[in-house]
Amino acid sequence: MSDGSLDWMASAGGPLRGTLEIPGDKSVSHRSVMFGALADGVSTIDGFLEGEDTRATAAIFSQLGVRIETPSPSRRIVHGVGIDGLQAADGALDCGNAGTGMRLLAGLLAAQRFDSVLVGDASLSKRPMRRVTEPLSKMGARIDTESCGLPPLRIHGGQALTGIDYTLEVASAQVKSALLLAGLYADGETVVREPHPTRDYTERMLCAFGVDIEFSPGLARLRGGQRLRATDIAVPADFSSAAFFLVAASIVPASELRLKQVGLNPRRTGLLQALRMMGADIVEENPSTHGGEPVADLVVRHAPLHGIEVPEALVPDMIDEFPALFIAAAHAQGATVVRGAAELRVKESDRLAAMAKGLRALGLQVDETPDGGTIHPAELQGGVVDSQGDHRIAMAFAVAAQRARGEVRIGDVANVATSFPGFDVLARGAGCGLAEA
Numbered sequence: 001m002s003d004g005s006l007d008w009m010a011s012a013g014g015p016l017r018g019t020l021e022i023p024g025d026k027s028v029s030h031r032s033v034m035f036g037a038l039a040d041g042v043s044t045i046d047g048f049l050e051g052e053d054t055r056a057t058a059a060i061f062s063q064l065g066v067r068i069e070t071p072s073p074s075r076r077i078v079h080g081v082g083i084d085g086l087q088a089a090d091g092a093l094d095c096g097n098a099g100t101g102m103r104l105l106a107g108l109l110a111a112q113r114f115d116s117v118l119v120g121d122a123s124l125s126k127r128p129m130r131r132v133t134e135p136l137s138k139m140g141a142r143i144d145t146e147s148c149g150l151p152p153l154r155i156h157g158g159q160a161l162t163g164i165d166y167t168l169e170v171a172s173a174q175v176k177s178a179l180l181l182a183g184l185y186a187d188g189e190t191v192v193r194e195p196h197p198t199r200d201y202t203e204r205m206l207c208a209f210g211v212d213i214e215f216s217p218g219l220a221r222l223r224g225g226q227r228l229r230a231t232d233i234a235v236p237a238d239f240s241s242a243a244f245f246l247v248a249a250s251i252v253p254a255s256e257l258r259l260k261q262v263g264l265n266p267r268r269t270g271l272l273q274a275l276r277m278m279g280a281d282i283v284e285e286n287p288s289t290h291g292g293e294p295v296a297d298l299v300v301r302h303a304p305l306h307g308i309e310v311p312e313a314l315v316p317d318m319i320d321e322f323p324a325l326f327i328a329a330a331h332a333q334g335a336t337v338v339r340g341a342a343e344l345r346v347k348e349s350d351r352l353a354a355m356a357k358g359l360r361a362l363g364l365q366v367d368e369t370p371d372g373g374t375i376h377p378a379e380l381q382g383g384v385v386d387s388q389g390d391h392r393i394a395m396a397f398a399v400a401a402q403r404a405r406g407e408v409r410i411g412d413v414a415n416v417a418t419s420f421p422g423f424d425v426l427a428r429g430a431g432c433g434l435a436e437a
């Protein structure tokens with residue numbers, strides 16, 4: 001896993017130009033390995049994200065007795081062991097930096113005959129797990145946490161689970177997915193209701209694996225005791241990774257980028273709507289479907305942006321894109337206001353605090369509130385920013401520097417490899433000023 005020892009120096013390059021292939025979607029990649037492992041038969045995954053988070057998930061399934069081949073980069077062949085075929089691992093299962101990995105696995109492993117221990121890196125070890133352990137315990141699971149509900153998770157297998165009808169307290173696709181995975185093994189029906197619809201990859205993919213699951217925005221329902229049938233998965237390009245280039249090309253004069261065949265699941269594209277409200281020039285071309293998901297080329301050209309009040313209803317649909325949004329806001333005309341985004345405080349870092357601190361270090365005024373803040377744009381100066389070991393904060397400031405007056409040193413960027421390996425190479429190729437410090 002990342003050791004956090006790498007820094008970047010970023011500065012204004014030229015206009016951003018060219019056609020970029022963005023790596024595979026992280027959410028879809030995690031799930032494709034999990035469901036392929038549980039299926040009867042062999043599943044091939046194309047476009048698998050070669051990131052540390054998703055590789056950690058694949059390594060965990062190897063520890064659980066699943067054969068996974070890597071015939072070439074971004075391709076996996078998963079030899080499914082069937083719904084009851086996982087075997088106890090020898091040691092702890094290391095989810096690395098991945099909240100998605102740990103929370104989904106908590107649901108899945110709570111239903112196995114054997115015990116498991118889930119651990120993570122320093123950042124993941126500070127992230128709240130009660131949001132999954134509490135509803136899972138209502139289903140009959142036994143999971144011990146550290147105090148305050150923190151990892152490691154010590155999961156006691158061999159429990160008989162019962163389905164529940166549960167309304168999520170926070171809009172979280174990870175919690176929903178953990179309950180649905182446990183629900184596959186539970187007696188009776190599991191129903192998950194959401195305060196606001198979240199990404200539905202678990203539902204769509206279970207369906208592709210032959211599970212009878214009913215879902216609509218805000219609701220998912222399945223019966224326990226079903227089997228999964230192997231299927232091939234085509235992973236679309238990750239919108240959350242594309243987001244950094246959407247903002248970079250929007251703010252750097254004379255830029256024009258084409259981002260090829262990016263996943264446009266409506267539960268992921270809140271940033272597209274927010275940027276368009278700000279005046280961004282982003283056009284969708286060559287629409288198609290890829291692995292059952294809508295995709296299109298995104299053609300983005302520089303455009304003058306103006307500040308907005310980000311509609312609260314958009315927050316869950318752009319939950320990972322706020323670091324990028326803050327940078328767009330920093331370069332807009334007029335203030336941008338964010339509300340209803342307290343969840344950002346429990347991601348890989350406290351993203352509201354990390355973005356406010358970083359932008360202040362570059363000369364901006366940011367008024368932070370418990371669930372958001374107001375960004376007052378101004379010309380960015382050079383300076384030193386701490387990414388807090390958070391991949392999305394690091395990439396956001398690499399983008400910010402493309403319009404700064406001086407050099408920006410970004411500390412602790414190795415974690416970019418968790419979601420977007422090769423970001424720096426792609427960014428340089430497109431015209432960004434970005435080098436290892």
Ligand SMILES: O=C(O)C1=C[C@@H](OP(=O)(O)O)[C@@H](O)[C@H](O)C1
Pocket residue numbers: 026027028099100171172173174175177199319320
């Ligand atoms: O289910 C998923 O794949 C994810 C759900 C979101 O987390 P929450 O469920 O905590 O909102 C998101 O932030 C994360 O990057 C991926």
Ligand SMILES: C=C(OP(=O)(O)O)C(=O)O
Pocket residue numbers: 026097098099100101320347348392419
């Ligand atoms: C929050 C994120 O991921 P996870 O929860 O899987 O660590 C993210 O990628 O921004």
